[in-house]
Amino acid sequence: MADSTRAGRARYRVLRALLPGRRSAAALAVAIAAATALPLAAPQFTRRFVDDAAAGAGTGRLTLIALGYLAVAVAGQAARTLTAWLAGRLAWDGTDRLRERLAEHALGLDMAFHGRHTPGEMIERVDGDVVAVTEFAVAFLLDVVAGVLLLAGVLVIVFTVDPRLGGALTAYCALAGYGMARAQRLAVPSAARARRESATLFGGLEERLTAVEDIRANGAGEHSVRRFHQSAAALHRAEFRSDRVGSSLLAGTGVAFAAGTAIALGLAAWGRMSGIVTVGTAVLLFQYTLMVRAPFERLIDQLRRYQTALAGISRIGALLAEPRTLPAPADPRPLPATGPLGLRLDGVGFAYDRDAREGEKVLSDVTLCLAPGERLGLVGRTGSGKTTLARLVLRLYDPVEGVVRVGGLDLREADPASIRRRMCVVTQDVQLFAASVRDNLTLFRPSADDDRLREVLAGVGLGDWLAALPRGLDTVLGGAVPADAPATGVPADAPAGVSAGEAQLLALARAFLADPGLVVLDEPSSRLDPATERRIERSVERLLTGRTAVLIAHRLSSLSRVDKIAVVGDGRILEYGRREDLAADPDSRFARMLRLAGAAR
Numbered sequence: 253m254a255d256s257t258r259a260g261r262a263r264y265r266v267l268r269a270l271l272p273g274r275r276s277a278a279a280l281a282v283a284i285a286a287a288t289a290l291p292l293a294a295p296q297f298t299r300r301f302v303d304d305a306a307a308g309a310g311t312g313r314l315t316l317i318a319l320g321y322l323a324v325a326v327a328g329q330a331a332r333t334l335t336a337w338l339a340g341r342l343a344w345d346g347t348d349r350l351r352e353r354l355a356e357h358a359l360g361l362d363m364a365f366h367g368r369h370t371p372g373e374m375i376e377r378v379d380g381d382v383v384a385v386t387e388f389a390v391a392f393l394l395d396v397v398a399g400v401l402l403l404a405g406v407l408v409i410v411f412t413v414d415p416r417l418g419g420a421l422t423a424y425c426a427l428a429g430y431g432m433a434r435a436q437r438l439a440v441p442s443a444a445r446a447r448r449e450s451a452t453l454f455g456g457l458e459e460r461l462t463a464v465e466d467i468r469a470n471g472a473g474e475h476s477v478r479r480f481h482q483s484a485a486a487l488h489r490a491e492f493r494s495d496r497v498g499s500s501l502l503a504g505t506g507v508a509f510a511a512g513t514a515i516a517l518g519l520a521a522w523g524r525m526s527g528i529v530t531v532g533t534a535v536l537l538f539q540y541t542l543m544v545r546a547p548f549e550r551l552i553d554q555l556r557r558y559q560t561a562l563a564g565i566s567r568i569g570a571l572l573a574e575p576r577t578l579p580a581p582a583d584p585r586p587l588p589a590t591g592p593l594g595l596r597l598d599g600v601g602f603a604y605d606r607d608a609r610e611g612e613k614v615l616s617d618v619t620l621c622l623a624p625g626e627r628l629g630l631v632g633r634t635g636s637g638k639t640t641l642a643r644l645v646l647r648l649y650d651p652v653e654g655v656v657r658v659g660g661l662d663l664r665e666a667d668p669a670s671i672r673r674r675m676c677v678v679t680q681d682v683q684l685f686a687a688s689v690r691d692n693l694t695l696f697r698p699s700a701d702d703d704r705l706r707e708v709l710a711g712v713g714l715g716d717w718l719a720a721l722p723r724g725l726d727t728v729l730g731g732a733v734p735a736d737a738p739a740t741g742v743p744a745d746a747p748a749g750v751s752a753g754e755a756q757l758l759a760l761a762r763a764f765l766a767d768p769g770l771v772v773l774d775e776p777s778s779r780l781d782p783a784t785e786r787r788i789e790r791s792v793e794r795l796l797t798g799r800t801a802v803l804i805a806h807r808l809s810s811l812s813r814v815d816k817i818a819v820v821g822d823g824r825i826l827e828y829g830r831r832e833d834l835a836a837d838p839d840s841r842f843a844r845m846l847r848l849a850g851a852a853r
């Protein structure tokens with residue numbers, strides 16, 4: 253499909269998500285029509301008032317005309333308020349719909365996509381772009397549609413009063429519009445520069461706040477603050493320049509419209525003196541000339557925002573059009589519902605970049621087999637491909653060649669929900685949320701049985717920890733804190749800190765709750781205190797019992813609990829076999845590793 257067609261379709265999908273229902277759209281159209289027509293009617297009352305007063309009409313009649321004017325003015329203001337309210341409500345509905353669709357779509361995209369895009373970028377897309385687009389949509393309805401209608405209405409009315417005056421006003425509007433559009437373009441570079449400086453400042457701020465611990469620990473606080481000052485100063489200068497250009501343009505526009513008003517006054521006086529129009533009509537023409545200024549200014553302002561909104565629509569459309577690289581199976585089959593799951597990899601090859609050439613693969617020709625309940629230990633240097641192998645087992649990626657089978661099923665044909673239900677991963681980098689202990693354990697699943705949660709926590713040795721928490725399972729967890737941090741004097745609703753060891757045990761508790769048939773466990777490589785380490789080891793042993801397991805081992809001692817060992821190097825399986833066989837073979841790499849470890853001790 254041609255890129256332009258795809259982009260057009262994506263834009264159409266975004267705009268369709270923003271479209272309101274028929275009834276809301278009809279209500280808004282009526283409100284916009286009223287908000288335009290009523291102000292257009294007001295000068296007719298002024299004309300009648302002036303002409304009747306000049307003709308010596310009585311106070312009663314003049315009062316009636318004045319009241320009519322007042323009623324039209326009040327109704328016009330009410331229609332404008334209603335329009336703004338309706339447009340605002342529709343914008344919120346549209347924003348929510350679009351944001352929900354985008355968030356759902358983005359969360360459904362696979363790891364390959366999320367590896368290429370930072371969280372900050374995703375937030376900007378799902379929030380920043382959507383808000384920019386919907387704000388523009390509201391402004392478009394209020395300023396562009398209503399402005400164009402008002403302008404057209406004024407020109408039509410003045411034409412009907414006198415075609416010559418109508419022609420003059422049209423020519424003036426065309427000239428003023430062209431001049432303002434040109435002037436706006438002058439403002440674009442300085443405004444764009446201010447936006448760039450703003451992005452640099454906030455991007456840097458986000459990065460430094462994320463890395464605050466490393467910055468402090470390495471004594472880089474002063475440099476970071478200096479860089480922050482530099483960015484803030486650059487933003488200040490850019491904003492100042494942009495404001496100066498903006499104010500000059502505003503002043504220029506003011507002069508142009510003042511000249512227009514003077515011309516209109518002159519034309520009205522000329523019309524009156526030539527006897528073409530009455531005094532009332534001269535006042536009416538003057539009022540209509542004044543009315544064109546506001547819609548003009550708003551139209552020009554929207555022209556500038558249109559570019560930003562268009563870019564936002566294209567980016568949102570591109571995200572919505574992003575395909576999943578893990579295709580859903582046509583006929584999904586569930587993994588066996590109970591018991592440990594067998595695992596088999598046949599000639600598996602993988603590259604993160606699917607266009608990579610033969611030599612650039614991260615994994616090549618990997619063949620492994622685990623019977624249900626067997627445990628495999630993966631060892632190898634850093635960057636050798638152990639984590640990648642584990643990701644393929646969990647179907648976070650699909651292999652580019654070969655097959656991964658779990659429970660006898662090619663993972664590409666297995667029901668994705670049953671994969672997430674029956675398989676589970678415990679990583680060393682435990683993610684805890686600023687949420688209650690309960691939500692951290694169940695990952696926000698509402699159907700949690702508190703007794704089961706307590707039992708599981710006690711099982712991993714966190715029973716006393718839970719009992720000491722001020723609000724038990726409802727205690728909100730904060731960020732990780734050092735294990736030796738004092739826990740006294742903490743208010744009852746303050747977020748509880750979690751040490752690295754406790755976080756590991758919480759992750760193991762999550763795995764126990766899921767009760768999987770296959771566990772992938774990335775052993776913590778950081779050193780914990782011996783007591784915590786023993787608690788973790790005991791829990792790991794319990795977790796692995798009766799389950800198939802792939803263990804990424806960072807310590808040789810951990811391998812004593814596995815049945816088979818695979819030594820990974822440069823994306824290949826360098827050695828694979830039963831642990832006792834490899835240990836008994838003096839020429840094996842594993843035996844060499846054991847000897848080296850023994851010598852080191």
Ligand SMILES: Nc1ncnc2c1ncn2[C@@H]1O[C@H](COP(=O)(O)OP(=O)(O)OP(=O)(O)O)[C@@H](O)[C@H]1O
Pocket residue numbers: 367604614632633634635636637638639640641
């Ligand atoms: N998301 C990714 N995108 C692109 N390349 C990646 C990605 N993750 C890992 N790699 C690359 O794949 C190779 C294997 O990495 P992998 O993380 O699987 O190794 P590892 O054996 O688990 O290392 P470690 O023991 O340090 O965790 C490395 O060259 C790494 O740079």
